[in-house]
Amino acid sequence: MLKQWKIAGGSIVVGGVGCAGIGLSGNQTVTLSVPGMTCSACPITVKKALQKVQGVAKVTATFEPKEAVVTFDDRKTTIDRLREATTHAGYPSTVKE
Ligand SMILES: [Cu+2]
Numbered sequence: 500m501l502k503q504w505k506i507a508g509g510s511i512v513v514g515g516v517g518c519a520g521i522g523l524s525g526n527q528t529v530t531l532s533v534p535g536m537t538c539s540a541c542p543i544t545v546k547k548a549l550q551k552v553q554g555v556a557k558v559t560a561t562f563e564p565k566e567a568v569v570t571f572d573d574r575k576t577t578i579d580r581l582r583e584a585t586t587h588a589g590y591p592s593t594v595k596e
Contacts, residue, residue: 525572525573525574525575526556526570526571526572526573527570527571527573528568528569528570528571529568529569529571529578529581529594530566530567530568530569530594530595531566531567531568531569531581531582531585531592531593531594531595532564532565532566532592532593532594532595533545533560533565533566533567533585533590533591533592534565534591535565535589535590535591536562536565536590538562539562541562541590542560542561542562542567543560544588544589544590545560545567545585545588545590545592546558546559546560546567547588548584548585548587548588548590549567549569549581549584549585551584552571552576552580552581552584553575553576554571554572554573554574554575554576555569555570555571555572555576555581556570556571556572557569557570558570566595567585567592569581578594582594
């Protein structure tokens with residue numbers, strides 16, 4: 500049940516010329532809008548929930564603005580799963596373009 504998710508218009512950077520076998524192409528960053536955060540402690544909960552998702556490399560969650568910026572390996576997880584994780588923690592999120 501592996502789902503592929505490609506961000507519309509978000510091109511995957513193709514490795515440079517002669518850059519052999521460096522598998523960094525799976526990392527991408529997405530900004531999630533998390534409107535349900537109501538105080539400065541909320542981003543901590545959101546961050547923890549996102550960090551538990553396999554394939555997530557980095558999370559920056561802020562209350563102002565109410566956002567979580569997530570760097571993740573798109574071979575291991577999907578944006579859908581990231582959104583699920585915040586929703587399960589009580590904070591539904593949407594992708595910010
Ligand atoms: Cu809070």
